[in-house]
Amino acid sequence: MRRPKPKRASASHGFAAIEMGPAGKIAVGAGLGGLMLAVAIASAMRAPPRPAALPEARPSLAGSVDATPPRCRTVTQSESECASAWEARRRHFFGEEAVQ
Template sequence: MSEAGKIALCAVLAGLMLAVAIASALRSPAKDQRAPATVLAPEALAADPDLRRCRIITMPDAGCEAAWEARRRHFFGSDDRR
């Protein structure tokens, strides 16, 4: 391939890359079809005294484990299929 052909090929590829970059920049962002994740407000934890108490203890506690498991089931749904 001659030097002029290589230069022309590079120019065509650069032009194509520039066109793709401009087209993607001008394109409107796609809307996310999923609902956004919700963050548990501190007030929600404050409403449940077991969870509020369990946030600060460091030793294992059966009551706390049950409370957190109930919160997980509520958050993820009660579907037990895995």
């Protein structure tokens, strides 16, 4: 003859502990798995978010900063025009006032 299981002390006196058998545990696991699968399918079928619009280019405050000649980007020897253009860019970058 089997011995009865001892009752566990519980903070809620009116509710009995629910004991599940193996079939009940499998059913709960399958239900949770199905719920997770449904959420995954629903999120995969949702359209991807549209990328935010790129901000418009702001006009430069100093016109001479953007007037750097393209050839100054690759020049290897010191040229006075390129040096002054790079100096204006440096001042603009560091927020210094240009000397005029």
